[in-house]
Amino acid sequence: MDDISERLAHLVRRHRVPGAQLAVRWRGRTFTAEAGEEICGSGRPVTARSAFPLGSLTKPFTATLAMMLVADGDIDLDAPLAGYLPGLGTPAGRATLRQLLSHAAGLPANVDESAAGLTRRRWAASDGTAPVHPPGSAFSYSNAGYLLVAHLVEVVTGMDWRAAVESFLLRPLGIEPLFAADAGRAGAALGHVVRPDGRALPIAEQSVTLLEEPVAGLAGSASDLLAFAGLHLPGHAGPRLLDRDDAAEMRGDQLGGLAAGPFGLADGWGLGWSLYGGPAKTAGTAGTAGTAGSWFGHDGTGDGAWSHLRVEPDSGTAVALTANGTNGAVLWEAVVGELRGMGLDVGHYPLGTLTDPGPPVPGPAECAGDYANGSWTCAVEAADDGLYLAVGAGPRWRLSCTRDLRFTTEGSDAGSMPYVGRFLRDPATGRVGLVQITGRLARRRR
Known part of the structure; x- marks a missing residue:
């Protein structure tokens, strides 16, 4: 693991990714590596402090804020949302925070572009919260669901989501608050479209709106992700911001008995965390409802950026990767293979392939x-x-x-x-x- 910098640099060159960070905590030691540039052709090298768009890896931060309120008794995980958000329509008001955090509330996949100019309060009262599946019936990944979680946090705390995530999470963990809207500033990496010929075209701005910041609006480094992951570990030595029992519940699979699980994303889903198995697990059929592995984490995609986090709570092992190219997921697959070759069996779910597909057949x-x-x-x-x-x-x-x-x-x-x-x-x-x-x-x- 001492040659992690050379290995990352090799993989970044091989897969033509503009820049990346890798942070690994394993067997009581932490290893970090950086390679490439924050902006292709700028001469600005990626450093340990470079902030990359985290995309949907913002969601576990928003989920953790909500669970801190659960720990304080301000929210009941299983109470109907209508009790906290009287303006919420039916049947969304019958959904629970537990269902929102596990993507089982049936809310729409995306937030309509027409809602970009709304406040979160006005959006929550609109048709954008109308469920497309009965709450509690199936897993369906939902950005709208997490926007509703953020609105709930704001109503209960009386604070804007940005202020809450900075005050309650980022600053206590020693993480400098940065957001996708800060793309291009000093120390912030831009996303890139990487052409098939390897040419990388910088993306000047991330498309995530202020409305959707709680869903995909954070920026940070691989080391920031390790600091955040530590908060969810039983042996966390830093500030105890989250109750241990609530942290453990967030890592537990919530999808038992549902008609559909998180196929295409993970082996199971907790409260804000996706759940993964090791090599033996991912060799079989993954993504069925109610099955999970021993690792938790999340993936994130921004405009021309990818981020990945995997954590094994019993050993305290954690792996975080940030990359600023549309091909960042290919780099992640290569990093997982490299780490497994070194004896670190990272929990993983294949992102672009099927497990045990058998011979292809004509689609009906x-x-x-x-x-x-x-x-x-x-x-x-x-x-x-x-x-x-x-x-x-x-x-x-x-x-x-x-x-x-x-x-x-x-x-x-x-x-x-x-x-x-x-x-x-x-x-x-x-x-x-x-x-x-x-x-x-x-x-x-x-």
Whole structure:
């Protein structure tokens, strides 16, 4: 592990990632490495303090804020939200904080762009909180759900989310508060689009709005992520900001008995944390409801940026990677392989491949149709040579399908990750009525 800097630099060059940080806590020691540039061609090297857009790795910070209020008795995990947010519509008001934190409240996948100018209070009273699945019925990854968590935190504390996360979490942990909106300032890394030929094009601004900052708006370093992870470990030696029992509950799988689990994202889901198995676990069928591994963490994607965190609570082992290229997930897969070769069996869920897929089969024509989860849509088309998928206004990809209706997309650009998904049948009718892609569960419209 002492040559971690050389190994990271090699992988960054090999996969043409503009810049990256790696921080590892293993066997009582902490190792850090940096490689590349904050902005490609700028001459500004990545340092240990460089802040990268964390994307959805912001969500565990927002979840931790909520759990601190649970520990103080200000919120009941299993009480209907309507008791705290009287303006919330039905049936969203029947959902609970536990369901929001575990993506089981049925709220839409995304926050409508038209809501960008709203306050979180006004957004919470809008149609944007109308569930697309019955609360408590299935896992469906939801940015809207976490925006509602942030609104709940603001109502209970009387503080803006930024002020709360700075005061209650970041500064006590010694983390300098930085946000995706700070992209381009000194010490902040820009995201990059990395072309198939390896050319990296900087992205001047992150598209996350002020409204959605609690969902994907933080920026930080790999070392910051280790500091935050330490708060959730039983042997944490720093400030005890979170009750040990509540930290343990956050790491427990919440999805037992649900119709669909976090397929395409993780092996299970806790309260703010995704759950992962080691090599033996990920060799089998992953992502079924109610199954989990011994590791917790989360992934994050920004505009041209990726971040990853994995933690094993019993040993205190933790791994964090930040990268400022659209191909950062490919770098993460390579880092996991490198660490496993060194004897550190990182908990992992393959991001762009299926486990035990078997021989590919033609996709059934019955899967064709339009699917929606709020404003998040996709279209599946049946052609003579198989099924084709388009997500939103994105490109059209041919699907490679398995007998159990799982699939990956073919022909992704070099360095990018293919979509991984599955079609689901209605247990009552046997008809294909749902598709799940990157954890988002979309219902057939036609």
